[in-house]
Amino acid sequence: MRLAELSARSGVSTATIKYYLREGLLPPGERITATQAAYDEGHLRRLRLLRAMVQVGRMPVATVREVLKAVDDDSLDHHDRLGAAVGALPHDAGRNGSAADPEPVAEAERVADRLLELMGWPPEVRGSARAMPAYRMLVAALAEVARFGYPWDADHLAPYGRLAQELAVTDLDFVERYGSPEEQVEAAVALTVLYEPVLLSLRRLADTAESYRRFAAPRTGEAGA
């Protein structure tokens, strides 16, 4: 397809597509004439991923480039690509903006390590996790909970770790529906970004429903149990 059709089908303006091409975030199309190129379904998929990261994830272009480097790294095996791509996603700077003191951070690292151990992760996975932005995000979040005086020990947090693992099984089942390794890696990145607000809103709604189940006073007019 030509640039105009790629723009129409992706919903991304031709000016933005040209910018992505110049920045190397979108691979060049197949050159047809001196001024025209042809694009394929892979370009469409890549644009969808770019929009998810830039528009929904509000990621700066430099970070997008880092994530795409992992997505496109043919020298890695499938797991390493998928893990590197999801692991390279930035933590949300808005939520963890405050610079934490070094002291609680060191303690938070011990808690994070113990938590991953309680989750039964093999040592090589724990080792590579420490290099990921998601691990820094976990340590910063734990230090924040500590700063506010709420419990943050690994034993207390273990149920959240267990549920995160069940979420991951659901996530990966979903990623595996996609055919090619390239599509799987792209889907893993896009769904991490797109499903986070779905998950957070469901948790808040479920909190209110659970609170209703536990605390709601029986309404008058209701038949007795």
Add this chain to the structure above:
Amino acid sequence: MRLAELSARSGVSTATIKYYLREGLLPPGERITATQAAYDEGHLRRLRLLRAMVQVGRMPVATVREVLKAVDDDSLDHHDRLGAAVGALPHDAGRNGSAADPEPVAEAERVADRLLELMGWPPEVRGSARAMPAYRMLVAALAEVARFGYPWDADHLAPYGRLAQELAVTDLDFVERYGSPEEQVEAAVALTVLYEPVLLSLRRLADTAESYRRFAAPRTGEAGA
């Protein structure tokens, strides 16, 4: 305690405490002299909650006021207070900033309603959920997933709904550790804000571990199974 001690113990500057007092976000202390007031543990707790909402949740003061109105509403029973307080938390504007078209939003509402039905919520809970910011956040997030062409039907999302309910059981077990209804409502609001980044980072790390489990090529030098 006096203002200086309240400031030292809460880590909030006296200028900020005076601002919260002027804005009515912090109830006045007990007047001792014309220029001095005494504050108690309740003031300390409230300051901790204010910091969680303002500093970590980055909520504007007008929204903080809305949430606190629910926290402090004695006319509601315990469930309604807790549900109203957590439900009044704003969705993260940064993640869902784009104005969605009305057409996908109407469809997203149908999907959200069906999802809550699949989660087995009683009709009265589903009815009151529709008035919450968390419900608008869910609808916006679903419309966003749809806009990007990823599956977003209620049947596909049902496992996330089930896991959100298990999270809610863990959340509420935790909230119930606190003694008084006031402390429980405050803990529910603070932990919703503080535990969200913990949960998201654990999910990303668990995604990479699950990807390792499924896709990692056996390393050379490993003993055969």
